[in-house]
Amino acid sequence: MKIAVTGATGFIGKYVLAELSRYPVEVIALVRDISTAQLTDFSGKVIQCDLAQFSSQIFEEIDHPDSLIHLAWSGLPNYKSLHHFEEELPRQYAFLSTLIRSGLPSLVIAGTCFEYGMICGELSEIMLPQPSNPYGHAKNTLRCHLEYLQTEVPFSLAWARLFYLYGEGQSPKSLFSQLRESVNQHKTTFGMSEGEQLRDYLHVSQVAQSLVKLAMSADNPxxxxxxxGKPVSVRRLVEQWIKENGWNIQLNLGYYPYPNYEPIAFWGDARKLENIQDNQKRRSQKAGAKSRTRSS
Structure with missing residues (x-):
């Protein structure tokens, strides 16, 4: 099996490449500028690919992958920028539709919980999206475009709505990175909001595992x-990070106001993901049992 990854040098991309290295698959890392790409410990193929400038032969140029894990998206973390639907959305659809019409059979795309909009509580995939910022709107619109394309060109689509991630290598503007930087600078306090907002956090390595499994299944989920699927207060999470790392820093709660582009409390319904993973595990166990029977 051959799997390509866009955004391979990004935060999630590097973890996805590491996860793919655990499987007997051929991996193709697609990067915007091959001269500046830093992919240490990666033994697969690296191909330069710019979503803003690609040829009609792009599927052939990236060596006909069986599946694409699509993580590339510019303009973040400015969620309110009109760039997301004025520039990024059309170039994203042009790139992906060209690949699909050329024969790409399976596509896994990183969506966002911001597609749900300002809805409090548990968020389920069956809910009607109500994006309230340009980034969420552009992502959701891209999904709609691709679903319409499926009516003309059959392909497997896994639209992975990501919630909140954390881990080593994250953007310097992320909460985890800012906290760690404050510790490294020997600051005694860390300014943040009151921290009572409820969020759904997942370590990036677990996100990478899920994306890779979706790419290898191609079940059109x-x-x-x-x-x-577990809500946690931001304050509790930050306190947990401090405890786990043995950091000596106090929280300055209420230093920043709550952001106005997201609801005060929301988390994801993880049951569909868990069911998919359980089914994959059963199929793998069944295939292994058949293999052992044949060999005996």
């Missing part, structure tokens, strides 16, 4: 929440 549609929308899937990639999340823990």
């Amino acid at each position: 549609g929308i899937i929440n990639v999340c823990s």
Whole structure:
């Protein structure tokens, strides 16, 4: 099996490449600029690929992958920028539709929990999306475009709605990175909001595992929440990070206001993801049992 990855040098992309290395698959890392790409410990193929400038032969140029894990998206973390639907959306659809019409059979795309909009509580895939910022709107619109394309060109689509991630290598603007940087600078306090908002956090390595399994199954699952399914307050999570790492820093709660582009409390319904993973595990066990029977 041959799997290509866009955004391979990004935060999630590097974890996805590491996860793919555990499987007997051929991996193709697609990067915007091959001269500056830093992919240490990666033994697969690296191909330069710019979503803003690609040829009609792009599927052949990236060596006909069986599946694409699509993580590339520019303009983040400015969720309110009109760039997301004025520039990024059309180039994303042009790129992906060209690949699909050229024969790409399976596509896994990183969506976002912001597609749900300002809805509090548990968020399920069956809910009607109500994005309230340009980023969420652009992502959701891209999904709609691709679902319409499926009516003309059959292909497997896994739309992985990601919630909140954390881990080493994250953007310097992320909560985890800012906390760690404050510790490294020997600051005694860390300014944050009151921290009572409820969120759904998942370590990036677990997100990578889910994305890879979706790419290898090609079952056309549609929308899937990639999340823990367990709400946690931001304050509790930060306190947990401090404890786990043995950091000596106090929280300055209420230093920042709550962001106005997300609801105060929301988390994902993870049951669909768990069912998919359980079914994959059963199929794998069944295939292993058949293999042992034949060999005996």
